[in-house]
Amino acid sequence: MMSQSHVIKSEMSSSLPYISHGKGIYLYDQDGKKYIDGCSGAVTANIGHGVTEVIEAMNKQANKVSFAFKTHFFSEATESLGKKLANWAPGSLNRCFFVNSGSEATEMARKVAVQYWQEQGFNKKNRVISRWMSYHGNTIESLSMSGHVLRRKSLSHLLKDYPAIQSPYYYRCDEDVSLKEYGLRCANELELAIHRLGAENIAAFIAEPIIGASGGAIVPPPGYFKRIREICDEYNILFIADEVMTGMGRTGKNFGVDHWDVVPDFMALGKGMTAGYTPMAATIMTDEIFDVIYYGSGEINSGHTYSGNPQSTATALAVVKYIEDNNLVRNSFRQGEYLREKLTELMNKYEIVGDVRGLGLLNGIEFVKSKESKEPFALSAGITKMIIEKAFSKGLIVYPASGAIEGRAGDAILVAPPLTVTKDEINQITSILLLVILEVQEEVSLKTHDS
Numbered sequence: 001m002m003s004q005s006h007v008i009k010s011e012m013s014s015s016l017p018y019i020s021h022g023k024g025i026y027l028y029d030q031d032g033k034k035y036i037d038g039c040s041g042a043v044t045a046n047i048g049h050g051v052t053e054v055i056e057a058m059n060k061q062a063n064k065v066s067f068a069f070k071t072h073f074f075s076e077a078t079e080s081l082g083k084k085l086a087n088w089a090p091g092s093l094n095r096c097f098f099v100n101s102g103s104e105a106t107e108m109a110r111k112v113a114v115q116y117w118q119e120q121g122f123n124k125k126n127r128v129i130s131r132w133m134s135y136h137g138n139t140i141e142s143l144s145m146s147g148h149v150l151r152r153k154s155l156s157h158l159l160k161d162y163p164a165i166q167s168p169y170y171y172r173c174d175e176d177v178s179l180k181e182y183g184l185r186c187a188n189e190l191e192l193a194i195h196r197l198g199a200e201n202i203a204a205f206i207a208e209p210i211i212g213a214s215g216g217a218i219v220p221p222p223g224y225f226k227r228i229r230e231i232c233d234e235y236n237i238l239f240i241a242d243e244v245m246t247g248m249g250r251t252g253k254n255f256g257v258d259h260w261d262v263v264p265d266f267m268a269l270g271k272g273m274t275a276g277y278t279p280m281a282a283t284i285m286t287d288e289i290f291d292v293i294y295y296g297s298g299e300i301n302s303g304h305t306y307s308g309n310p311q312s313t314a315t316a317l318a319v320v321k322y323i324e325d326n327n328l329v330r331n332s333f334r335q336g337e338y339l340r341e342k343l344t345e346l347m348n349k350y351e352i353v354g355d356v357r358g359l360g361l362l363n364g365i366e367f368v369k370s371k372e373s374k375e376p377f378a379l380s381a382g383i384t385k386m387i388i389e390k391a392f393s394k395g396l397i398v399y400p401a402s403g404a405i406e407g408r409a410g411d412a413i414l415v416a417p418p419l420t421v422t423k424d425e426i427n428q429i430t431s432i433l434l435l436v437i438l439e440v441q442e443e444v445s446l447k448t449h450d451s
């Protein structure tokens with residue numbers, strides 16, 4: 001039957017339940033069904049749903065003023081948020097520019113990187129190097145930087161740049177090298193790409209500290225990002241860390257890069273920064289970059305209608321305060337360890353669970369035909385979709401991360417509950433996952449018997 005809805009959904013013919021309300025890690029639809037938000041929506045609702053302190057702060061700001069345009073007024077909430085994020089960020093990452101989405105945050109970093117070089121007379125330094133198996137956003141420019149084969153596919157003729165190097169993915173490395181050596185090898189690919197393209201043409205390198213939706217929480221080898229930083233410094237290339245998913249405590253530290261004590265030149269933030277209470281994101285840059293522009297043209301020639309509007313900044317400020325007041329970064333680290341322990345038990349039990357990985361509460365499970373050979377399922381078998389749908393019907397929401405193997409195969413999910421999650425809630429998540437995986441494994445083996 002033709003859809004009666006006046007709203008266009010991404011999957012146009014899908015019929016989704018209507019959301020009613022949410023509290024903590026739970027969401028409720030209008031029929032009264034309860035769901036565990038096992039992936040914080042799109043790894044976004046980091047403090048859980050219906051947090052009173054944030055709702056009160058939103059009301060308070062709305063009662064004063066919701067919108068005042070950025071060229072007419074500045075606001076206390078906006079200044080306080082900038083200061084807070086600067087305190088959270090490492091090194092001299094002290095200057096924030098506010099945008100509305102993660103895509104805009106990575107694109108903004110890309111634009112300012114080019115401007116930084118232009119201000120110093122390096123007009124050819126325009127190109128950005130990125131990695132295959134990455135996602136930096138959905139605008140044409142941010143998608144150009146993304147190495148997500150499936151998402152690029154239909155628009156590839158419009159995309160300007162393309163990724164130039166591989167991401168480290170040790171689980172699928174079939175050579176006999178140590179993790180450390182593999183990490184260095186992967187990082188050194190950046191140097192090779194710089195030689196091929198010419199440092200004089202390259203403005204920046206962009207990477208997700210831990211690969212999110214395009215790989216399923218793939219953690220880089222230790223030493224990888226240290227070497228990346230060294231190469232960027234040696235060839236005068238700025239390093240943009242896309243912390244849209246990994247930032248604000250999601251991985252058990254303030255930011256993903258903090259796991260290796262690496263300080264990038266830019267960080268793109270989004271998602272957990274406002275935890276879904278308002279659509280907002282930020283690009284943070286170092287004092288050094290800021291100064292070159294401040295004492296140069298003195299102008300950032302970019303921005304959006306809603307950049308830094310008081311309603312959103314007051315909301316984000318309340319979210320970040322809530323994370324601090326409730327020690328959620330620490331909780332993310334501790335509960336993440338517990339969650340991985342439980343997921344590893346599943347891995348040991350089921351043939352189709354090939355790998356469990358992650359840091360803090362950003363975790364991935366990769367599904368394979370055989371644990372020993374690591375042979376992936378055909379994409380057409382739809383294993384990720386099967387897992388997601390079965391989990392959803394049992395009241396657990398998890399996030400798909402399929403197609404990591406050059407867009408041709410690769411089944412994985414993200415398990416990334418709100419940072420407020422408790423041990424008991426983790427047990428609820430893993431006991432549903434256990435049933436789901438058992439069912440899928442049985443169905444898969446029945447099919448293999450039949451054919």
Ligand code: PMP
Pocket residue numbers: 042100101102103104106135136137138208212213242243244245246270271
């Ligand atoms: N970068 C990363 C690492 C992301 O995970 C995402 C969103 N999944 C984006 C950028 C784009 O963010 P948005 O959807 O808010 O534009």
